[in-house]
Amino acid sequence: MEYPEDGRDRRIAQLRKGILELAVMGVLYHGRHYGYSLIRVLSERGSIPLKEGTVYPILARLDRDGLVGSEWVESVQGPPRKYYVLTSSGRQLFDELSQELDALVSLVQQNWKTSDQPGSAAKKLVVRKG
Amino acid sequence: MNDYPPVVAKIANDYLERVKAYLRLVPARERDEFLKEIESHLYEAYHQTPVDDEVARILTVLRNFGDPAEVVAGRLPGTMMRSGAKRNLPLYVVGGIFIALFGIPLGFGGLSVLVGLLLALAGMVAAFYATAGAILFAGAMFTLFGLARILLPGLFDRLVELGFIQVGGPVGEFLDHFSPSDQGIFMLLAAAALVTIGLGMLWLGRYIFRGLRFLSGLLFDWTRRLAHRIRRKLGRESRGAPGRVGQVSFANGK
Numbered sequence: 001m002e003y004p005e006d007g008r009d010r011r012i013a014q015l016r017k018g019i020l021e022l023a024v025m026g027v028l029y030h031g032r033h034y035g036y037s038l039i040r041v042l043s044e045r046g047s048i049p050l051k052e053g054t055v056y057p058i059l060a061r062l063d064r065d066g067l068v069g070s071e072w073v074e075s076v077q078g079p080p081r082k083y084y085v086l087t088s089s090g091r092q093l094f095d096e097l098s099q100e101l102d103a104l105v106s107l108v109q110q111n112w113k114t115s116d117q118p119g120s121a122a123k124k125l126v127v128r129k130g
Numbered sequence: 131m132n133d134y135p136p137v138v139a140k141i142a143n144d145y146l147e148r149v150k151a152y153l154r155l156v157p158a159r160e161r162d163e164f165l166k167e168i169e170s171h172l173y174e175a176y177h178q179t180p181v182d183d184e185v186a187r188i189l190t191v192l193r194n195f196g197d198p199a200e201v202v203a204g205r206l207p208g209t210m211m212r213s214g215a216k217r218n219l220p221l222y223v224v225g226g227i228f229i230a231l232f233g234i235p236l237g238f239g240g241l242s243v244l245v246g247l248l249l250a251l252a253g254m255v256a257a258f259y260a261t262a263g264a265i266l267f268a269g270a271m272f273t274l275f276g277l278a279r280i281l282l283p284g285l286f287d288r289l290v291e292l293g294f295i296q297v298g299g300p301v302g303e304f305l306d307h308f309s310p311s312d313q314g315i316f317m318l319l320a321a322a323a324l325v326t327i328g329l330g331m332l333w334l335g336r337y338i339f340r341g342l343r344f345l346s347g348l349l350f351d352w353t354r355r356l357a358h359r360i361r362r363k364l365g366r367e368s369r370g371a372p373g374r375v376g377q378v379s380f381a382n383g384k
Contacts, residue, residue, distance in 0.1 A: 035167055036174045052175070052194050053201030056167055060160075078177070079170040082163075 016048060021058050022101060025086060025094045028068060034081035035059060059084055067093060134176070138188045142172055145192050148351050151358075152202040171195070189340070247349065251342050258338065262331035269324030276317030283310035 027033060027041050038059075039052045062068040067090035072080045086094065134142060146165055153161045172191055181187040195201065275295065279286045289295045297305060305313045 034170075036171050036178075039171075051196035051200060052171070053168070053196035056164065056171070056201065057203070060164060075170075078173045079166065081170055081174075082167050 019101075020050075020054070021062070022094070022097050024055060024058050025062065025067070025090060025097070028084055028086040029091060029094050032083050032085045034073075034083045036081075038084070062090065066090075134173075134188075135184050138176070138184050141185070141188050141192070142169075142176075144348065145172070145198065148198040149202060151351065151355055152198050154358075168195075168201070189344075248346060251346060255335075255339060255342060258331065258335060262328050262335065265324050265331065266328035269321045269328055272317050272321030272324060276314045276321055278314075279317060280311050280314030286310070 023042060023046065024038065027038050033041065035056055039050070039055050042050060042055070059068065059070075063070050063084070067087060068084045069087050070082055070084050072082050074080045146169060149168060150161065150165055153164065156164070172188075172195065175191040175194070176188055179187050179190055181190055275286070278289075286295065290297070305316065308316070
């Protein structure tokens with residue numbers, strides 16, 4: 001089945017955009033990082049092609065929203081590094097978003113053919129919404 | 131601040147300038163901090179990237195980092211975000227009419243020069259690859275003729291008699307001193323040299339193409355920044371308050 005190439009790329013980009021913010025929070029959940037070290041962790045643990053520069057606007061947004069704290073630390077060699085750490089509100093939000101993601105992933109991965117009734121999935125969605 | 135070689139420093143600084151140009155509507159303090167962070171990243175990535183050639187290394191780092199427009203897309207104020215849903219078609223139509231009415235009388239000279247330069251660059255690339263292709267083709271033909279001269283000397287002589295193959299002048303005289311098989315070997319040597327040159331040109335073409343892409347990016351960026359400066363200058367002159375408009379717009383940009 002054929003579909004527009006740019007439409008597929010745009011959808012993949014949108015999908016990644018939201019998940020990437022959560023992934024960044026996930027890395028910071030487990031430790032303090034500066035941009036480059038955080039990107040290295042993301043690259044090592046994930047197989048998603050990542051433009052490294054796209055992580056910095058995410059960090060800036062999280063910082064602006066008070067979900068991460070940041071401080072500049074002098075480096076032994078080279079320019080200073082900006083370290084980030086997840087704040088308590090950031091941790092709380094990450095927990096909530098992770099649960100939402102789990103629910104969405106299970107929804108996507110559900111085997112629809114084995115559902116009892118055609119409308120069962122829709123019913124589940126309504127229940128979750130409530 | 132850093133220990134880049136001069137050429138690497140030039141490339142890195144130019145990249146940062148391009149990012150800075152995109153962020154002109156972001157408050158100065160936030161913009162400087164963002165640039166400082168990118169600078170720190172580039173420095174570290176440059177020293178961690180295992181590529182021998184300095185220029186190739188910084189280009190790899192910048193490629194991995196992403197295009198400036200892509201990098202700043204998530205950093206611009208909300209009102210500056212470009213999204214398909216927010217495109218205002220009537221505004222584009224009005225803009226098109228204004229350009230048609232005023233743009234043509236004012237002249238598209240600058241645009242013509244830019245397009246001309248880009249076409250010239252594209253022409254150079256096309257000519258380069260056409261030359262490489264012709265040399266490779268000549269190499270292939272020499273291989274065929276060389277093999278024919280060694281394996282089927284009768285056929286080769288017949289083709290020469292019919293005029294399909296013409297070897298005259300000093301080259302012909304030189305080859306006449308040798309046996310058909312030696313002549314074939316000479317042709318195969320010439321073919322090997324031509325194929326080597328052709329493949330070498332294709333290999334070099336990679337770098338030429340990369341360099342031209344970089345140059346055209348710079349050209350576009352300089353033109354855009356020049357146009358921006360001229361617009362701002364014209365705006366200041368029309369308002370009669372030099373030096374204050376930029377500051378006010380930055381303050382309001384937040």
